[in-house]
Amino acid sequence: MYTQEKAVWYAMRATFRKELDAQNILDKEKIRSFIPMCYTVTLRNQRKVRELVPAVRNLIFVYATLSDIKKVKTKVGYLQYIVNSRSKEKIIVPDEQMKRFIGVASTYDQKLIYLKPEEVNLKQGTPVRIIGGSFDGVEGVFMKVKGARSRRVVVLIHGVTAVATAEIEPDLVQVIP
Incomplete structure (x- = not known):
């Protein structure tokens, strides 16, 4: 009996900072992927250049079946x-968790903070949903983040990374019971 494999989100590393190369190959194979990106300003030929670069070194999420990934x-x-x-x-990242992560990370907001999983203590925060604004519908944990003055909503991918939103107006934050 033939059973069709289900595509899932795999958290992967593309070593040697080759995450963009890996994404290009995956695109050619028609395999969906996501790399959290951010803008940075670098100096080239005495000119400041703003460019979009991977926010977390070597990290790429791939949405595929196991056999498709093995082939690649x-x-x-x-x-x-x-x-x-x-x-x-x-x-393997659950679809709903990945959807929330992409919802925050794909805004390319310069005030996003990427964290290592060990830097996040979810027990110290409150489960919330953002209502309105550019992060409308995102669910996460409202908590104090190292390096930020105010509390932020953190979306965590267990064992991989976390992203903290830009500062959110308190009236846009709804506590999830």
């Missing part, structure tokens, strides 16, 4: 799974 990995040796340090299982 035979061509792309630097693309590796991120595994859970305890269970040694590949990290």
